[in-house]
Amino acid sequence: MTDIITKIEKIDLPDKDRANIEDDLLRHIAGPSRKYKIWIGVLVFIIAVGAFAYVRQLKYGLIVTAMRDYTSWGIYISNFVFFVAVSLVGSLVSSILKLSHATWATPLNRISEIIAVSAIMSAAIIIIIDMGRPDRFFNVFLYGRLQSPIIWDVIVIGTYLVISFLLLFISLLPDIGLCRDRLVELPGWQKKMYRTLAFNWQDKPEQFEIVKKISGILGIMVIPVAFAIHTITSWLFATTWRPGWDSTNLGPYFVSGAFMVGASCIIIAMYFIQKYLRLQEYITDKHFDNMGKLLVLLSLVYLYFNINEYLGPLFRMVGVEGEHITELFAGKYAPMYWLVQVGGLILPITLLIFKPFRKPFPIMIVSFLVLVGAWLKRFLIVIPSLQHPYLPIQDVDESYMHYIPTWEEWAITLGSFAGALLIISVLIKLFPVLPIWEIKNEKKLIKAT
Amino acid sequence: MRKNQIKQSARRKFFKTFITGSIGAVAGKELYSTGTTNDANGPDEKITALSSDGKLIKVLKSQVEHMHHAPVTPSEARKGIPGKKFVLIVDLGKCRNARKCIEGCEKHHHLTPDRPFIKVLKMKDNPRSSYYWMPKKCFQCDNPPCVKVCPVGATYKRTDNIVLIDNNRCIGCRFCMAACPYSARVFNWGEPQPAEGYDKPYSPETSVPSKVGTVEKCDFCPDVLRENKLPPCITSCPNGVLYFGDANDDAVTNGEETVRLSELLREKAAYRYMEDLGTEPNVYYLPPVDRLFPFKDTNAESNT
Amino acid sequence: MKTIKSNIYQRAKILVSIAFLMFQFSNAVSQDKKAIIDLQFKEKNDQKFITGTAYDFENDSIGAPIEGIDLFFYVQRTFSLLPIGDRFSTTDENGEVTVEFPADLPGDTEGNIQLIVKIEDADDYADTSATKELRWGIPTILDDSESKRTLWAAGANAPISLMILTNSLIVIVWGIIFYIFFKIYQISKV
Numbered sequence: 001m002t003d004i005i006t007k008i009e010k011i012d013l014p015d016k017d018r019a020n021i022e023d024d025l026l027r028h029i030a031g032p033s034r035k036y037k038i039w040i041g042v043l044v045f046i047i048a049v050g051a052f053a054y055v056r057q058l059k060y061g062l063i064v065t066a067m068r069d070y071t072s073w074g075i076y077i078s079n080f081v082f083f084v085a086v087s088l089v090g091s092l093v094s095s096i097l098k099l100s101h102a103t104w105a106t107p108l109n110r111i112s113e114i115i116a117v118s119a120i121m122s123a124a125i126i127i128i129i130d131m132g133r134p135d136r137f138f139n140v141f142l143y144g145r146l147q148s149p150i151i152w153d154v155i156v157i158g159t160y161l162v163i164s165f166l167l168l169f170i171s172l173l174p175d176i177g178l179c180r181d182r183l184v185e186l187p188g189w190q191k192k193m194y195r196t197l198a199f200n201w202q203d204k205p206e207q208f209e210i211v212k213k214i215s216g217i218l219g220i221m222v223i224p225v226a227f228a229i230h231t232i233t234s235w236l237f238a239t240t241w242r243p244g245w246d247s248t249n250l251g252p253y254f255v256s257g258a259f260m261v262g263a264s265c266i267i268i269a270m271y272f273i274q275k276y277l278r279l280q281e282y283i284t285d286k287h288f289d290n291m292g293k294l295l296v297l298l299s300l301v302y303l304y305f306n307i308n309e310y311l312g313p314l315f316r317m318v319g320v321e322g323e324h325i326t327e328l329f330a331g332k333y334a335p336m337y338w339l340v341q342v343g344g345l346i347l348p349i350t351l352l353i354f355k356p357f358r359k360p361f362p363i364m365i366v367s368f369l370v371l372v373g374a375w376l377k378r379f380l381i382v383i384p385s386l387q388h389p390y391l392p393i394q395d396v397d398e399s400y401m402h403y404i405p406t407w408e409e410w411a412i413t414l415g416s417f418a419g420a421l422l423i424i425s426v427l428i429k430l431f432p433v434l435p436i437w438e439i440k441n442e443k444k445l446i447k448a449t
Numbered sequence: 450m451r452k453n454q455i456k457q458s459a460r461r462k463f464f465k466t467f468i469t470g471s472i473g474a475v476a477g478k479e480l481y482s483t484g485t486t487n488d489a490n491g492p493d494e495k496i497t498a499l500s501s502d503g504k505l506i507k508v509l510k511s512q513v514e515h516m517h518h519a520p521v522t523p524s525e526a527r528k529g530i531p532g533k534k535f536v537l538i539v540d541l542g543k544c545r546n547a548r549k550c551i552e553g554c555e556k557h558h559h560l561t562p563d564r565p566f567i568k569v570l571k572m573k574d575n576p577r578s579s580y581y582w583m584p585k586k587c588f589q590c591d592n593p594p595c596v597k598v599c600p601v602g603a604t605y606k607r608t609d610n611i612v613l614i615d616n617n618r619c620i621g622c623r624f625c626m627a628a629c630p631y632s633a634r635v636f637n638w639g640e641p642q643p644a645e646g647y648d649k650p651y652s653p654e655t656s657v658p659s660k661v662g663t664v665e666k667c668d669f670c671p672d673v674l675r676e677n678k679l680p681p682c683i684t685s686c687p688n689g690v691l692y693f694g695d696a697n698d699d700a701v702t703n704g705e706e707t708v709r710l711s712e713l714l715r716e717k718a719a720y721r722y723m724e725d726l727g728t729e730p731n732v733y734y735l736p737p738v739d740r741l742f743p744f745k746d747t748n749a750e751s752n753t
Numbered sequence: 754m755k756t757i758k759s760n761i762y763q764r765a766k767i768l769v770s771i772a773f774l775m776f777q778f779s780n781a782v783s784q785d786k787k788a789i790i791d792l793q794f795k796e797k798n799d800q801k802f803i804t805g806t807a808y809d810f811e812n813d814s815i816g817a818p819i820e821g822i823d824l825f826f827y828v829q830r831t832f833s834l835l836p837i838g839d840r841f842s843t844t845d846e847n848g849e850v851t852v853e854f855p856a857d858l859p860g861d862t863e864g865n866i867q868l869i870v871k872i873e874d875a876d877d878y879a880d881t882s883a884t885k886e887l888r889w890g891i892p893t894i895l896d897d898s899e900s901k902r903t904l905w906a907a908g909a910n911a912p913i914s915l916m917i918l919t920n921s922l923i924v925i926v927w928g929i930i931f932y933i934f935f936k937i938y939q940i941s942k943v
Contacts, residue, residue, distance in 0.1 A: 060639060060640070061637070061638055061639045062638050062662065063638040065638075068638065069626070069635050072626040131622055131662075132619070132620065132621015132636070133620050133621040133662040133663060136601075136618065136619070136620045136621075137620065139601040139620055142601075143601040143602050144600060145599065145600060145602050145908035146919055147597055147904045147905070147906075147911050147912075148598050148624070149624075150598065150622060150624055151600050152919070154600070155919075155923060159923075162930055166930070199937060199940050199941040200940070200941040200942070200943075202943070206943045207940050210940050213936070214936050214937070217929060225926065239598065240598075241594070241628075241630040241726065242627065386627070389632045390630050390723060391570060391585065392572070394570050395568065395569075396563075397563070527907075532893065532895055533831070534896070593905050596905040597904045597905045608897075694832060695830070695831045697859055698831050698859060699859050700830040702832050702833040707830065707834060707835045708835075709855075711857075
């Protein structure tokens with residue numbers, strides 16, 4: 001590992017600042033450390049357990065889950081909604097913050113795009129896992145009906161995956177060129193990879209021109225597509241007659257929740273990256289402070305839509321809708337509901353108003369609360385509504401009245417999380433985790449404008 | 450002497466068998482004729498068929514070859530039985546929770562009790578009214594939410610009002626189950642029990658054999674309807690609760706009595722369950738007024 | 754002793770059987786006379802009437818009209834026979850009874866219906882029926898809603914507005930994406 005550093009120091013660079021930046025941000029690409037190997041090992045193990053559970057599911061059918069005729073959607077679907085929500089982070093930081101010239105957020109571009117890509121891939125995989133007949137997956141393309149909200153979701157997820165991937169790639173391109181040029185003590189396959197992916201990048205101004213143009217187009221295009229992806233996912237619920245789903249508010253409710261959970265994911269990622277890759281100079285306390293303020297703002301917007309979502313049914317108390325909301329507020333799901341609303345929403349807002357909580361470690365803990373609250377919130381959106389159909393549930397097995405996920409479902413869900421983290425970890429290891437060229441551009445160290 | 454005796458006994462034996470046989474034949478004929486006074490069809494029975502130029506004509510049944518021994522293929526099943534619009538009427542005043550309809554349906558579709566196509570629910574409209582039993586199956590809606598959301602077109606609406614499911618195409622996403630406001634659909638979560646003694650190929654019109662990971666529901670038994678016979682739930686009901694027919698005929702029958710559909714709906718104030726959801730169901734309910742039996746909240750055995 | 758008793762017993766059995774058989778035979782012969790139904794149709798002032806007349810039918814010749822017998826009028830429907838007219842239509846002294854045919858009963862696409870008039874479970878007469886095809890039904894219009902464009906139609910019959918909207922969005926967005934692919938390719942050529 002020290003070889004790389006010495007090699008770099010031997011190169012004569014006119015500008016010491018530039019060399020330092022590149023040093024710092026390329027250092028971690030060297031051979032995997034012990035901690036890294038253990039981390040990957042743990043993730044692979046969790047994925048293996050999940051894969052085993054899925055093999056059982058393929059063999060016996062969905063009966064290995066706790067889903068039955070009334071609760072016919074379970075944590076696979078709530079997990080899917082959660083991952084789609086997290087994937088909106090790409091548009092949040094890469095586009096919205098960039099377009100509003102929030103230059104402090106430049107170092108975070110790469111992380112957010114990596115999280116977006118891995119989250120949307122996990123979402124696609126988990127939805128295939130939820131299918132009763134995955135062997136007929138291609139029916140979706142052969143016989144697809146344009147009238148079905150699922151087909152809209154497939155189209156928009158596919159589009160968003162490609163756009164997020166392009167955003168990641170195009171901003172990565174100059175840095176791949178840098179890796180190709182500067183990282184010489186690496187295994188052959190890795191060097192070849194950089195060479196191929198670099199697309200003949202030569203730091204030429206014309207190339208920078210194209211990159212800027214493409215980034216601009218993608219940056220603008222990703223925002224409506226990101227809004228579309230989560231609104232269309234909300235239409236999977238809003239086009240039905242279930243209490244809690246039959247709501248015109250569901251689209252904005254989902255999108256605002258997505259931005260909030262995306263921001264918390266970035267904060268968690270920021271914390272671990274700056275700690276383990278020793279990048280405190282680039283991801284400073286100020287970054288955490290600003291992200292904390294952003295998180296408060298997004299959480300307030302989400303709180304607003306939460307109030308809108310629940311006030312109407314609470315006031316009307318109509319039929320099964322009244323039963324459903326009573327169950328959420330004071331019944332079977334009340335402990336989870338208030339834990340999520342207070343611990344996952346109100347508490348973070350209150351705490352993060354105060355500066356001491358916006359320091360790296362406290363804000364990372366608060367973000368974890370937000371993340372767990374967000375996952376449980378998706379559970380509360382999907383499952384309780386299914387237990388209150390219009391017609392009474394009678395003459396069925398006692399187990400139909402409750403939904404407690406089986407170990408197979410948990411294993412697969414954790415496996416999907418591990419899968420997303422694995423993709424993130426591998427990408428961080430292979431490529432500079434902070435956008436070097438953009439930072440250099442910020443500091444006017446290269447002529448990229 | 451001995452020869453005579455042998456001849457005599459042989460004669461006696463002959464007469465005995467002849468007489469008992471004749472008595473048996475005559476008695477049998479009497480029983481047979483008393484048993485079929487309800488023969489629903491005339492001697493020169495005619496059935497409706499689609500002529501080659503697209504018109505509905507009535508032809509002698511004897512002249513039409515019975516083409517429907519094998520169930521219809523999945524692609525054929527997308528077209529409805531021409532010229533029919535099937536409807537179901539449920540007379541809530543007569544239902545006693547006998548559950549014979551559920552038994553008949555289970556047998557016909559080779560189902561297990563955890564996947565009921567028909568559910569008989571104990572309902573109460575408001576705190577002061579009485580309980581009543583409500584048999585509920587798929588309403589075969591004209592504006593079906595389940596068909597709208599299916600991503601692959603595995604469930605489809607036919608011209609004869611029936612909403613059918615093609616389990617060769619179903620991907621098991623269960624969006625239709627979430628979309629149906631009447632909880633009419635059931636899912637094959639595990640491998641279903643094999644259909645004993647059934648060796649015909651799969652057809653959406655029979656829903657047999659069931660396939661794991663796909664969805665099922667009441668399908669109005671189109672395989673039986675093609676032979677102009679009533680579905681087993683109608684004929685199994687001992688109380689004549691379910692009336693079935695073709696709305697184009699303006700006649701429905703519960704196996705015993707046949708009435709004009711329009712008259713029945715008008716005079717008995719028929720309604721559709723949750724009409725204002727706008728799904729346009731094809732199942733009508735007759736309110737439980739002038740009940741034949743008082744409500745008894747007991748299980749089926751004592752209710753027939 | 755034994756053989757005499759069993760002999761008498763057996764003979765008694767045979768006698769009873771023969772008596773029973775003859776009784777049944779006589780029943781079959783004498784109880785149910787044959788009847789035949791003749792149908793006449795009349796239309797008057799937009800009303801349609803069917804007059805059924807029951808006659809004795811002995812040895813293939815039509816005899817006297819039967820008075821006081823119930824004729825049951827049915828129209829053949831898909832699954833069963835729909836009764837028309839009153840609950841009991843009894844013949845008068847001329848053996849006739851008239852029933853009004855409902856003016857709003859649907860038939861096939863050409864308005865054909867099959868009328869069946871029966872004598873069922875009559876006291877002295879065997880079951881018999883008469884059938885007639887009539888064009889007295891209202892023609893049924895066949896439904897072609899299968900080809901209409903709705904949200905619940907087959908994929909190929911999606912509403913036009915939906916198809917235009919989704920396809921144009923897809924074309925626009927993916928057009929831009931392909932343009933971007935092209936630009937990336939251009940980078941490598943610079």
